[in-house]
Amino acid sequence: MEKKEIKKVVLAYSGGLDTSIIIPWLKENYNNCEVIAVSADVGQESELDGLEEKALKTGASKLYIEDLRKEFIEDYIYPTMKAGAVYENKYLLGTSFARPVIAKRIVEIAKKEGADAICHGCTGKGNDQVRFELTIKAFAPEMTIIAPWRIWNIKSRDEEIDYAEAHNIPLKITRETSYSKDKNLWHLSHEGLDLEDPANEPKYDKILEMGVSPEKAPDQPTYVTITFEKGIPVALDGKKLGSVELMHKLNEIGGKNGVGIIDIVENRLVGMKSRGVYETPGGTILYFAHEQLEMLCLDKETQHFKEHVAIKFAELVYNGQWFTPLREALSAFVDKTQENVSGDVRLKIYKGNIIPAGMKSEHSLYSEEIATFGEEDVYNQHDAEGFINLFGLPVKVKAMLDAKKLK
Numbered sequence: 153m154e155k156k157e158i159k160k161v162v163l164a165y166s167g168g169l170d171t172s173i174i175i176p177w178l179k180e181n182y183n184n185c186e187v188i189a190v191s192a193d194v195g196q197e198s199e200l201d202g203l204e205e206k207a208l209k210t211g212a213s214k215l216y217i218e219d220l221r222k223e224f225i226e227d228y229i230y231p232t233m234k235a236g237a238v239y240e241n242k243y244l245l246g247t248s249f250a251r252p253v254i255a256k257r258i259v260e261i262a263k264k265e266g267a268d269a270i271c272h273g274c275t276g277k278g279n280d281q282v283r284f285e286l287t288i289k290a291f292a293p294e295m296t297i298i299a300p301w302r303i304w305n306i307k308s309r310d311e312e313i314d315y316a317e318a319h320n321i322p323l324k325i326t327r328e329t330s331y332s333k334d335k336n337l338w339h340l341s342h343e344g345l346d347l348e349d350p351a352n353e354p355k356y357d358k359i360l361e362m363g364v365s366p367e368k369a370p371d372q373p374t375y376v377t378i379t380f381e382k383g384i385p386v387a388l389d390g391k392k393l394g395s396v397e398l399m400h401k402l403n404e405i406g407g408k409n410g411v412g413i414i415d416i417v418e419n420r421l422v423g424m425k426s427r428g429v430y431e432t433p434g435g436t437i438l439y440f441a442h443e444q445l446e447m448l449c450l451d452k453e454t455q456h457f458k459e460h461v462a463i464k465f466a467e468l469v470y471n472g473q474w475f476t477p478l479r480e481a482l483s484a485f486v487d488k489t490q491e492n493v494s495g496d497v498r499l500k501i502y503k504g505n506i507i508p509a510g511m512k513s514e515h516s517l518y519s520e521e522i523a524t525f526g527e528e529d530v531y532n533q534h535d536a537e538g539f540i541n542l543f544g545l546p547v548k549v550k551a552m553l554d555a556k557k558l559k
Contacts, residue, residue, distance in 0.1 A: 158182045162262040163271045165189035167203045170273030173315045175210045189215045190261050192254040194224045195337025224253045225395040234383040235486045237466035242416050244432045245469050246339025251283035252474040259291040269296040276302040279421045283472030290475035337399050339432040354429045362431040363407025366504030373502035378441045383490030399434050406433025410504040421471050440506045441497040448516045449493045
């Protein structure tokens, strides 16, 4: 599509460095097109302050601020948590599953506004461009997508700041403190500057925002009981809470106790390795508690097979393939496994550690009567001999044949 044909663009707008300069850039390069900014509230809190004034001042015709927090938690976070999906054994996918919910709403607004194109500020080196654009393709396959980082002449954050200063765009960052961050109700990521060298220890006192390092956590543990219904957390310490409030409470508990801080070098979808520090205080507690309850309520074969599903599920989420038949099919499987994952999990939270402190469920598959080391009538220990003879038969046969070959 020729530039002159684009008269109205809907921009995924955060108010950060990238999207702040994109508004004037779009108007300069697409014949003074109308730019409609859309900000999704997925829990970034103070980052949303003053956005409307800023967006309008820099050239947007209007700004939508969409509260997606409940949808984000219940339709994206919970299905991923129920799957036990963790990317490369460490990353709880905080940025990854926020992108589909944001992009889906942007498409809805673009259609409502009759826009010619959708624009995002993701870099050509990152994963987010894929996550945004696969979602756009899923809901608006004919929509033109503008990705300035892939086509403009700006090559660095310093040059972005130069552009902003030349266009009188106010910034909350400086050249010295411009970590690349992404914040939502689930996590906060930090990348760039000194973190780009994996040899550098992160400056946690300078970086952390959702909590403190374990060294600075209280010397007394915090106990919390999480109640689940069919794999979904519904109450803390016996008090029923909505999903957004529950997440805030767990973030507070995890944050003050130094929980959920990871330093990771991950394999990006686009082929390079990337180093970052991620904070996921409440989410780390939820994943741990959910896993504990599954140990109690899932049968062995389901529990073991589900571990394989979790790996694939994490890859799909990380790679932006949320709206795909496979992800939907895996979620259907996961939902079936969660039918009896209900009960209470008590945890001891102490200086970055999450320690099991007891759990119970009416669907528990644990039988004290069978598992006891004391005297009982349910399990006949003599039966084990026949089981071992049959289970070990292949080993025995191979050993016998090997012995014959050596004669």
